[in-house]
Every structure is written in C-alpha cells, then in structure tokens.
Amino acid sequence: MKLKNILVVVGLIAASFASCTDIEEQVYDKYPANEFYGSPEGADVALAGVYARVGGNWDGVGYAGADNGWYDLNSMSADEQVIPHRNTGDWQLDFARLYLHSWLPTDLIVNNTWNWLYSAVFSANLAVEQLQNANAEDSKIAEAKVLRAFFYYLLMDDYGNVPFYTENNITVDELPQISRAELYDFVITELEDNVETLATTKGGTYYGRFNKWAGYALLAKVYLNAEVYKGTAQWQKSLDAITKLEEGGFSLHSGATSDTNPLGYEYYELFGDVMPEDETILAMYVTENIVSRNIYTVRSLSGPHAQEVFGFSGWNGTIVPTAYYNAYADNDIRKAQFKVGEQPGNISYSLEVSSLDNPGAAPYAGVRNMKFYPVAPLDGAGASNDFPIFRYADFMLMKAECYVRLNNAAAAKPLVDAVRVRAGLAALAVAPTLEDIYNERAFELNWEGHRRQDMIRFGTFLDANDYRGVSEAYRTLFPIPTSALDANQNLEQNPGY
Template sequence: MKKILFFLLLTFQLVQSCTKVDENIYDRYSADDFYNSPTGSDVALASVYAQIAGNWGGVGYAGADNGWYDLNSMSSDEQVIPHRNTGDWQLDFVQLYKHEWLPTHLIVGNTWNWLYKSIFTANLAVEQLTNAKAETAKIAEARVLRAFFYYLLVDDFGNVPFYTENNITIENLPQKSRADVYNFIVTELSDNVEKLSADKGGQYYGRFNKWAGYALLAKVYLNAGVYTGTPKWAECLAACNKLTAGGFSLHPATANAASPLGNTYFDLFGDENPQDETILSIYTKTDIVGRNIFTIRSLLGPHFVALFNATGWNGTVTHENYVNRFDNNDIRKRQFISGAQPGGVNYSPTISSLDNPGAGREEGTRNMKFYPVGPLNGGGASNDFPIYRYADILLMKAECHVRLGDAASAKPFVDQVRTRAGLPGLAADPTLDDIYNERGFELTWEGHRRQDMIRFDKFLLAHDFKPASGAFRKLYPIPTFALDANKNLTQNPGY
C-alpha cells in the first residue's frame, strides 16, 4: 500500500529536480494538458502531501523536531524535553511546557513558516488542477488539503493572514478573523468532502479520501466553540457518524510476543498503520520521505544502541504524575519505561529540574509508543504516523453526546476504547472529565493534547513545573518576522 504514495512523492521529486524539464515534459504537453493527466494531477497533489511529512527545520505535521508537533505537544502536560545538567538541549521545549514562549520563539516561527509554505503549495495545486479541468476528485482533494492547513493555522494562531491565490505579496496579505477562516474551512470541506474517493488503502493510503475528509470536518466542528464562541456538537456528531459507512473498527489488542511492547495494539504505531482503524496516516521512510524521531529522541544513547545499534538523543520525557494516571492493567501504559534498561541505563521517573540547572542524564520516564522500525538510524525511524484514527472518532462521539446532555449514549463509545485497552467499562455514565482522561490515555503523543486541554478548560491550569497561565496563552503569538513583513497584521493580545 505504502509504495503507491511513495511513488507519487518520488515522481514529484524527480520532476522538481530534473535539469531538462522543458525537454522532457513541457515540449510535449501544455501545462493544462499535463495537470489534466493522471500523472500530472498526482504530481500537483504530491507537492502538497510532501509538506506533511516531518523533516528537519520544523517542516511537517509530525516526524521530526522543532515544528508543529512539538508546538502542540510540548505545550501540554504529556511531554517535554528538559535542558540537561550535562549542557544538552535548547530551552525552547521547556519554554513551551512552562508557557513562556515569545513572538521570537523558534518553534512558533517554524510552524508559521511551514503552514504558509503549505498553503502556498496547496493554492498552486488548486489553481493548476482547476485550470487544467482535472478530475473533480483531484481538485476536491487539493481544496481539502488547503482547508487542513488553514485549520491547523487558526487552531494555533487565531486571526491570521488569509489568501487563496498566490498572486499577492506578503505585505498585502489581509488578516482575517478566526471565525471568518473557520467559516471558509467549513464551507470548503462541506463542498468537497463528498467529491473525494471512498476508497481506502492502496493509492489512498496517506491521502485524503472521503473518510479522512469527514474526520477533518468533525475535528473542525469539535473545536468550533473555541474558534467562534458557538459550539457545533450536533454537527460534529453528524460528521463522525458519516464515518460509519467507511467500515472502520478498533484494531485488535492481543498478546503477541512478536509485536512491539508485546501487544498488537502497538501495530497502530509501526511501519504501516493498520487500515481497520487508521483513517489518515503520514507515510514515512527515513532519509527518503520524512522520518519518525519520537522514540529515538526519547531514549538515552547507550540504551538505544543496545536495542537498535543506532544513537538515541536522550531528549523527550513524560512527567511521572502523567504516567501515574494510567491504570497498571492498561496495556497503553507499556509505552512508558523507567528503571533498569539494556545498555547499563537506569531511568529515574522523578525529574528534579527542567531548566535550572536542568534534569540529570537518566531522569525522566521515556516513551516507546512508536517502537522504531527500519530502515532506521540515529536520524529517525520509518514508523508511519496516524493523524486520525477511529478510537479518536469514538471518543469524539462520546464527548458530543455528553455535551448534548445524553451521557448514556456516550458510554458505549468510551467503553469500547477502554475494553480494548484491557480495562473494564465505566461504572457509570461518563462525565466530561472521564472523556478528557480517556483521550489522554488513548491519544498520548499523537498531537492532540494541547487542543484537548484548551477545549476542556485544562490548558491554563498549573501542573508539574508549570504555573497557572494567562488566558492569552491559548493562542500563540504571530511571529515577529511576520509582523515586520506585513504591517497589516495585528498581534494577538498579551504579546
């Protein structure tokens, strides 16, 4: 399955890098003829998908460091990279965790740049495919991709520069309200998701098909109250229910010595995300298409060498108070490791300091949810990354039912997720706190935590090493360089 998307991305790279493009392609086809062809339309889309795979310099949704994933994970309670008292690691991650970021923050700026580069690329694909009168589904896919990037943008930054055509200079980009951009996203998705293919896997592994489109629409509606002040729980529930026709189910969780961490549950985070549960993935092959650094970045060097004969970074940890919320019978707790490990390493769950003087070399619980698969090296592994999966959808449905005053209807959805994890169903109908907690147990390290904490009014609260935050921290600042380049922009309050 993965080979097809890889072929599309490789085709895009070859076209981009060819030194005789005019001779090989454009002397035979006009631009419209090319982008109307199956190969040309796939190249246009592959250029957009290439922005999603994680790589260096803060590029991508998830997979490498200093980008969107870190911005939306390190600012939550689920993970942090402490400065080490050995002098290792920059302070940017601790600043995110403690809510001390400024408009000049590296990862804030990287995320802004990545999202606007992605929107520019999506605008170009929409233009190319529309002008060429390409297949309706291909044009719809480009528009849905653009809506995806705008959704990530307003989620992080609120009122943002907005454009759908690339014939405008940076200094003239207008700033639109969060509500206006939200309305654009909803309209684009409502108009285009049904035009997407209903096919799963194969050439649609890692691409927006109809089911991934509805998952995105559901996410947008789920957070509508945050974006506009008007909740859309019924609309979110309706979008989730559309996925029923997609035939998704929870991937089995059974004991299996051949599976990472001893259970087939962790197949969900391996080389190829199982299609029974996974709705949208990032395809990864280290040093070719993206990379997945999450376990490599967590484990200490000698430990990683002993397991995989490559170098670990001794970076990301999870606070013991977060880990201790998990029931000991919960198979999902196996992702966290502490104590004696191969390579003569002994991880202490207790973290003494994050930044002054910093944590000790072996302090902090480590995470192996993305148990590295090959090809791998000290720069990353080849685990695919699930952007949306069915367990998330079940918990979204449960949340909508509770918020609509029907907790009894929510219970079966929460219990499905808990039972799969080896736990009993809830003793009573779920509360919002039950759902919030279950989302933390199920979706840890998958990029959802900041958004969930904001929606459940937990983001500003004090927790381990972090004091209470001002309300303005629910949004990141517009980077200083963006304000300097466009005098039309107004900075978010508090910065």
C-alpha cells in the same frame, strides 16, 4: 520499497500514485500544462507537491515525524511530553519554555510552524489553480481544496487571526489578516462543499491521502472545536460528520497479546510501519532517509539504551511528565510504551524530574516513551514508522464527548467502554462524564498531536502543574512570529504578546 500513497522524489518531479516500481520514463515537459494537469497522472503530480509538505523533516518542516515544528509546538505546550534542558548543558530551552508556557514570538519553533504552514498553503493554492485551469477530475480539485482547508485549520487552531489568501499572486506584505471566526467559516465552507466529492477508495494508492472518510474526519474535528474558534458550540454537527465518517467501515484494531510485536500487543501495530486499515483513517507516510522520518523513540531514549536495543545511539531527550505517567493503571496495555527504572545499556530512568530549565534535569531523569517502536529502515536520525493523523479510536471518543455534551451520556458509554476494554481495562460502572472522556483521550492519544487542543476545549490548558503556576489566558494562542510582523505591517499581534 513500500507501496503507499505518494512517492515524493527530490529533484525533478516524477511522482505516481499508481506504483512506486514503474520506472518507465514519462517526458512531462513536452505536454501543455493544462493538458498535463488535466490527466490523472498530472493531477496526481500536482497533489504530490502538496502532500510533500505534510511529512516531517529537519528545520521544523511538516506535521509530525521530525523536531522543532508543529508537533513539538502542540505537544510540548500540553502536559504529555517535554524535553528538559539537562544540567549537563544538553538541549535548547525552547522545549522547556513551551511546557512552562513562557514561549516568545521570536522562538524557533513558533517561527518554524508558521513558515511551514504558509509554505503548505502556497503549495495547495498552486495545486488548486493548476487543477482548475486544466479542468481536472472534480475529486482531485476537491482533494486540493480539502488539503488547503487542513492547513488553514492548523493555522486557525494555533495562531487565531492570521493572514489569508487563496491565490498566489499577492506579495507577503499585502496579505490581509482575517479573524479566527472568518477563517473558521472559510474552512467549514470548503469542507462542506468538497468532502462529498472526494474519492471513497481506502488504502492502496489512497493510503495517506484525503479520501471522503478522512475529509469527514477533518470536518468533525473543526466542528468539535467550533466553540473555541467562533464562540458557538456545534456538537451535533460534529456528531453528524462522525456518522458520515463511519460509513467508511472503521473499527478498533485488536489489543490482543502478540509474540511478534516488541511491546507485546497487537495494539502497537497502529504506530508501526504500514498502519492497519481497520482503524487508520489518515496516516502520514514515512520511509526514513527517503520520505520524512519518525524520531520520537530515538529522541526519547538515552544513548546507551538505544545503542543496546537498536544498534545506534539515542538522543536522551523527550520525557513523559511524572503526573501523566502515574495516571495510567498498571494493567493498561498502553502503559507498555513507557520505560522507567533499570534498562538495557546499564542505565536507569528516574521517575521524578526536579527541574526543566534551571539548572535542568539530571541526564537520566524522566520516563521515556517507545510508542513508535522503530521500524526499518532506521538509524540514528530516525525510523520509518508512519504517523497517525486520524484514527478511529479518536473519533469514537469524540462521538462520546458530543453525546455527553448533548445530555445523552448513555449513548456515550459503549464507545468509551470499547476503547477501555481494548486497553485491558474494565468497562465504566456508570455512564461517562466529560472528565472520564477527557482522561481516556489522554491515555489513548498521547504523543499523537491532539492533547493541546483537547486541553483548551476542556478548559484545563491554563491550569498549574508541577513546574509553573496558572497561565494567563492569552497563552491559548501562540504569538504571530516577529519575523511575520516585520514582513507585513498589516498584521496585528495576538493580545498579551
């Protein structure tokens, strides 16, 4: 069993950050609640209940790893991936509707993401209450509050004006709706008040947890998108938060060739099992069939291809749109993740995809992606690749973006060049433009859940593509689900829906 952060055990809570091999029985229900949650072990149990909400699983639960949830909503509405309906009748239309910007307030993935995030807020509220009532360590209370801020940040990013509560003693029909700007202020205040108090431990029992450096990473992300959320840019504040993050001592992982990595480069260790500590800031812990799962390669590959390579059938689902794939240079090591043409299993993936929805794509149309090359334990339901929520290359490019927006492109150049050179490309001939940084983020961070947010910030999200015309402006927000409106008459739908 892998030693990582929080082992979530389904059933009676028995979680420990210290070791997943210590099986000495602890009879926690004999302790008064305040005494229990005030202890280091009890505080970690309270936090475990919140971290359990992060990992992806069936029915749209979690940040990433499974399907029909937050990851699909934010990735397939961008330009980096889509599951086309097949002309053989395979695959629901929800994924194509996301790519075509024709999603509805009743759509499954829109609903699942909303329900997951509010269940996560509920868990975070509970943990904050338990820890505060027990006078737990300040760092543990801060961790629960930063986790809650993380979930509200995701809600603010996707849905805009949303219901807000910090105590669980309120019914759904009474939840007040606050503006996106008000929620932005809350998230910023929670982070500014608590990030410095977080633990500074890296790895070990803090693998996959919000330590101080992950807290500053989240703060930098919120400030980076401040103009979208509140109308006022905060490039310098994002830059300042990244500078604090860098005190954690992060660097780019090696991009050297590898005789052991299936994709041929050490770079792809960033998307395997235990993620490298040099570049990983915050990871989502996965052990398939125990805690979460990672379906992304098995969902992309066809049945015969996956059967030949891994010994189980693939789902023949997700593709990389042609224009996105063609934008990569042939000598870019990041192009090794893509599969097109003849493949094991006697199948061939075609580059072009004529239709996403009606009549749909041919069975083997579309480029496939193996960025998350499956690691054991694995089966036809997924693999055990952990998922990078925050890694340093992202923040190097964010820092470069802030510099350019603050009219200091010269300071941005070494940051962009370092990411490019790691990928086997030449350094830029001149200082980067915003377009250079936007493109580099597309090459570096594809399939990691950042693309929709990037496209909105850079003003490209509504642009026409090969399958649809220009989208209407209201599509930069998702609708509040119809089920949520039915449950709470206080809520107002986002304009356009």
